[in-house]
Each structure stands twice: as structure tokens, then as C-alpha cells.
Amino acid sequence: MLPLLLALACATDPAGGPADPTPGDGEGSADGGGGDGGDGGTAGDGGTDDTGDFCADAPLVNYATFGQGFMSTHCQGCHASTAPNRYGAPEDVVFDTVQQVWEHAPYILLLTVGEDPAMPPAGGVTPDDQTRLEWWLRCAEPGT
Numbered sequence: 021m022l023p024l025l026l027a028l029a030c031a032t033d034p035a036g037g038p039a040d041p042t043p044g045d046g047e048g049s050a051d052g053g054g055g056d057g058g059d060g061g062t063a064g065d066g067g068t069d070d071t072g073d074f075c076a077d078a079p080l081v082n083y084a085t086f087g088q089g090f091m092s093t094h095c096q097g098c099h100a101s102t103a104p105n106r107y108g109a110p111e112d113v114v115f116d117t118v119q120q121v122w123e124h125a126p127y128i129l130l131l132t133v134g135e136d137p138a139m140p141p142a143g144g145v146t147p148d149d150q151t152r153l154e155w156w157l158r159c160a161e162p163g164t
């Protein structure tokens with residue numbers, strides 16, 4: 021039997037203390053900065069950058085949960101292949117299937133989301149639905 025000598029050098033007490041830099045929010049809005057490597061502690065920055073992590077917070081929104089109903093309500097009145105009156109909507113812009121929607125996805129976002137949406141021509145898409153549309157066509161798996 022070997023007597024193990026465990027020399028546990030207790031490192032007294034770690035009185036180092038976190039050196040708070042105390043940023044002191046003097047600088048104005050420095051938008052668009054890269055992610056700062058938060059060194060421990062609470063990095064609760066209330067930055068509202070909506071581009072980078074737009075999809076990180078996005079709930080699952082897809083054709084089944086939102087898109088089909090949305091397109092049917094807001095677009096298919098003119099764009100369905102079966103629409104009795106297309107009001108001049110182009111023959112090749114039809115949203116009968118999820119595939120057809122995704123073929124035009126970037127265009128749909130361009131026309132439907134934003135400050136002055138062009139589609140539907142009469143407007144009426146709520147900001148909430150615009151957000152859902154973005155969650156869907158920007159974040160969902162393409163084709164779903």
C-alpha cells in the first residue's frame with residue numbers, strides 16, 4: 021500500500037474579483053458592430069439589430085402553419101390559376117402550390133413586405149402578417 025501524499029495546496033481565497041470595465045453608455049448608437057466576445061458575466065445588451073439574428077428568434081412558420089392561408093387570403097384572389105378575374109395579374113405568377121410560391125419567394129418578400137408594399141395592390145397585410153411572411157420565406161426550409 022502506498023500512502024498517497026496529496027499535497028493539496030489550497031489557493032487561499034480567490035480575492036481577484038471581476039474587474040468591471042463599467043462601459044458607461046456614453047457612445048451613441050454604434051449599430052452593425054460585430055458580436056462582442058462577452059467575457060463572462062451578464063452581457064445583457066439590449067441591441068435591436070434585426071438582420072443577423074432575425075431567424076434565430078423566428079418561430080416555425082411554413083406553408084402549412086401560415087403560408088397557405090396567407091396566400092389564399094391575400095394573393096390568390098388574383099393569382100390563383102382558377103381565379104375568375106385576375107385583375108391583370110400575370111399568367112405566370114400563380115401561387116397554387118407551395119413550390120410556385122418559393123419560386124417567387126424573393127420577389128414576394130420584395131413586393132409584400134416593407135414600408136410601401138406593392139402587393140396586394142390594395143394593401144391590407146398587417147405588420148404581424150408581414151413579419152410572419154418573412155419568418156416563413158426567409159427562415160423556413162425552402163419548399164416548405
Ligand code: HEC
Pocket residue numbers: 091094095096097098099106107108109110113124127128131132139140141142
Ligand atoms: C387585386 C389583385 C391582386 C392581388 C390580391 C395580388 N396581386 Fe400580385 N399582381 C396583380 C397584378 C395586376 C399584377 C401585375 C401588375 C404589377 O406587376 O403590378 C401582379 C403582379 C405580381 C407579381 C409579379 C410582379 C412583376 O413585376 O412581375 C408578383 C410576384 C405578385 N403580384 C405577388 C403578389 C403577392 C405575393 C400577393 C399577395 C400578398 C399578390 N400579388 C396579391 C394583382 C394582384
